[in-house]
Amino acid sequence: MSSTRPLLSVKDLSVSFATEDGTVRAVDGVSYTLAPREILAIVGESGSGKSVTVMSLMGLTRGVNARFGGSAVFGSTDLLTATEEQLERVRGNDIAMIFQDPMTSLDPVYKIGDQIVEQIRAHENVSKAVARDRTIALLDEVGIPRARERVDSYPHELSGGMRQRVMIAMALSCNPSILIADEPTTALDVTIQAQILERIKQLRDATDTAVIIVTHDLGVVADIADRIVVMYAGRIVEQGTVDEIFYDPQHPYTWGLLGSITRLDRERPRRLPSIPGAPPSLLDPPKGCHFRPRCPHEFAKCTDVPPLEAHIGEAPGHLDRCWLSTEEKRVRREVGDGQIGLARPQEAPA
Amino acid sequence: MSTGAAGASATESGDSNGALLTVDHLKLYFPVKSGVVFRHEIARVHAVDDVTLRLRTGQTLGLVGESGCGKTTLARCLVRLLDPTDGSITFEGRDITHASTREMRPLRSEMQIVFQDPYASLNPRKRVGQIIGTPMALHGTPKDEIPKRVRELLARVGLSPEHINRFPHEFSGGQRQRVGIARALALNPRLIVLDEPVSALDVSIQAQIVNLLDDLQDDLGLTYLFVAHDLGVVRHISDSIAVMYLGKVMELAPADDLYSKPIHPYTSALLGAIPIPDPELNRRRARTPLEGEPPSAIDPPAGCRFHPRCPHATDVCRTVEPPLMWYADGHSAACHHPQNVTPGEIAEATRSEMSPLSAGSSNGSAEAPASGPAEAPASGAADGAATESAE
Numbered sequence: 001m002s003s004t005r006p007l008l009s010v011k012d013l014s015v016s017f018a019t020e021d022g023t024v025r026a027v028d029g030v031s032y033t034l035a036p037r038e039i040l041a042i043v044g045e046s047g048s049g050k051s052v053t054v055m056s057l058m059g060l061t062r063g064v065n066a067r068f069g070g071s072a073v074f075g076s077t078d079l080l081t082a083t084e085e086q087l088e089r090v091r092g093n094d095i096a097m098i099f100q101d102p103m104t105s106l107d108p109v110y111k112i113g114d115q116i117v118e119q120i121r122a123h124e125n126v127s128k129a130v131a132r133d134r135t136i137a138l139l140d141e142v143g144i145p146r147a148r149e150r151v152d153s154y155p156h157e158l159s160g161g162m163r164q165r166v167m168i169a170m171a172l173s174c175n176p177s178i179l180i181a182d183e184p185t186t187a188l189d190v191t192i193q194a195q196i197l198e199r200i201k202q203l204r205d206a207t208d209t210a211v212i213i214v215t216h217d218l219g220v221v222a223d224i225a226d227r228i229v230v231m232y233a234g235r236i237v238e239q240g241t242v243d244e245i246f247y248d249p250q251h252p253y254t255w256g257l258l259g260s261i262t263r264l265d266r267e268r269p270r271r272l273p274s275i276p277g278a279p280p281s282l283l284d285p286p287k288g289c290h291f292r293p294r295c296p297h298e299f300a301k302c303t304d305v306p307p308l309e310a311h312i313g314e315a316p317g318h319l320d321r322c323w324l325s326t327e328e329k330r331v332r333r334e335v336g337d338g339q340i341g342l343a344r345p346q347e348a349p350a
Numbered sequence: 351m352s353t354g355a356a357g358a359s360a361t362e363s364g365d366s367n368g369a370l371l372t373v374d375h376l377k378l379y380f381p382v383k384s385g386v387v388f389r390h391e392i393a394r395v396h397a398v399d400d401v402t403l404r405l406r407t408g409q410t411l412g413l414v415g416e417s418g419c420g421k422t423t424l425a426r427c428l429v430r431l432l433d434p435t436d437g438s439i440t441f442e443g444r445d446i447t448h449a450s451t452r453e454m455r456p457l458r459s460e461m462q463i464v465f466q467d468p469y470a471s472l473n474p475r476k477r478v479g480q481i482i483g484t485p486m487a488l489h490g491t492p493k494d495e496i497p498k499r500v501r502e503l504l505a506r507v508g509l510s511p512e513h514i515n516r517f518p519h520e521f522s523g524g525q526r527q528r529v530g531i532a533r534a535l536a537l538n539p540r541l542i543v544l545d546e547p548v549s550a551l552d553v554s555i556q557a558q559i560v561n562l563l564d565d566l567q568d569d570l571g572l573t574y575l576f577v578a579h580d581l582g583v584v585r586h587i588s589d590s591i592a593v594m595y596l597g598k599v600m601e602l603a604p605a606d607d608l609y610s611k612p613i614h615p616y617t618s619a620l621l622g623a624i625p626i627p628d629p630e631l632n633r634r635r636a637r638t639p640l641e642g643e644p645p646s647a648i649d650p651p652a653g654c655r656f657h658p659r660c661p662h663a664t665d666v667c668r669t670v671e672p673p674l675m676w677y678a679d680g681h682s683a684a685c686h687h688p689q690n691v692t693p694g695e696i697a698e699a700t701r702s703e704m705s706p707l708s709a710g711s712s713n714g715s716a717e718a719p720a721s722g723p724a725e726a727p728a729s730g731a732a733d734g735a736a737t738e739s740a741e
Contacts, residue, residue, distance in 0.1 A: 216552055268605075272556075
């Protein structure tokens, strides 16, 4: 995948917001690339900066109090410094976005078909009739039954899963080369989630669209992603292919995440392993490694920020931000029965 | 703790079979109204439709299903936050189906609820001390004892006692949910209804809350009804699990059995839809995602409610509602074409007393012809079709 020229290349992206209480460094030096046809997952807890990283690509976090650093190059445009006019051409046309909440991301007073027609006609010079036919075809493609009737429905007449399909249809209406999906299935039931994920995979295969999926659910990631970026408190702590992250995770936070998922395919543990504590405030993040206060493996060196580097010779694309040596990590992440987790599982603070 | 309640027999744990709370053939229909001046009922949403459940003392019953299946309605009805249309609710051997607000008041301290959204369920203008202390004041705890007790509770749920004067907005989601749990514990309840208590939280925090709930149950002997759509968390905390679909119980089983041998195709479909956090296993697993979505509860399908989406559906499923059949080891399911059971087990299965009253005759076994007041339109045909396709 590294042989092809990346479609999108984000370098050293920083986003901070000035607030009454001080400066929030929401994203701090994030770099990644996206290849054509690739599905990249950005994983992290709430407040890790995962949504801000992708929303900044679309210029959605611009504001008087926002400060940006680094670059995000798409084609020949730097999305961070692009004018509003340039961004308008990119949005929807080249990069489209699906938001988390299908209940609030459609306009309740317009028919869903009209909303998609409007988007098509904003980007292309086609007649209403042509745009409407394309809308029906799109709704059909994303799996909405009786698309010809449903095109005249209002959002409230559709279920959550159907609305998310409408969002996907809208996002695909201008054949974007990148589809950004911000927690696309979090608000949906598992059965509907499986349908939507399957649909996104099929669309990638059919249209060669690259996908960035933002999620906190590692199950979803294992199902759909090619590569994974793990974020914690505004920084990338680990990135690699899906197999590298799941079978050879290098950062203790990743171990904790992997360890705390309830696995239906295994015996149930007496207690669920958890990561002690809570993520830090980005107003005043801890010195050095941001995960240090919650990490049972921290030592003196952790007060310096570890670099995001490759440590494994045979996996040059597998980067992590931890001072431990690879050998130490491989020993310390074992918590028995060949399972991975944060060692010394601690109880919730007493 | 003082039970306070007039006739609440705090001696034994409810009725004979160790159930703290039982629900029999409970129905709750919401009217759909129309008309501007004269509002009249035009239809009914069958939110909960003939559900029978037993909550055993000190145990956890998990209640799972897709959104709109009636699980939250059932949970709220159980503690009389909603009034049932039909059926009965018995708490500690006492019928509370039609108990008045005044009769319910002493029982309120015995049954508490923790809500899904920790952001919406705490009053933003009240300090944590007031939020947790108000139920105590209302139920007659002396005023000067309340702050001490609130501090104890905060410590119990893993918060610092100094947080007593903070406002909800000063807490994270996980901490707010701890406050919600402390409030539920304030009156020493025996039953806590947990309505999706962790689904709004991050994975690593979910585990902390589930472990806390586990500890509290062990220490205080609490009985839980745990409502969730996440089958992973439910399995961890539950002793037995009920799977609901469109207002009916589809399957009821001890927690581990439900996962190792799901009998109802709907349960299999739910389990199959969960992505396994292991890329290799995920690639190897053949998945047949469940198509479509639950139909409207206003006009639910005849026969088995799951038949329009079921890969095993036959004619009998379209006409006869399957009864809840009791298989070995406390595992019961309402399906004409049970999966993961041997023909022998099917033959030995008996019609559960928890079956909906409208259900048809039993499927595999010829021994149990419509024991209940079955209004099955074609029960004879049902038996024939089911035996032939029992595999």
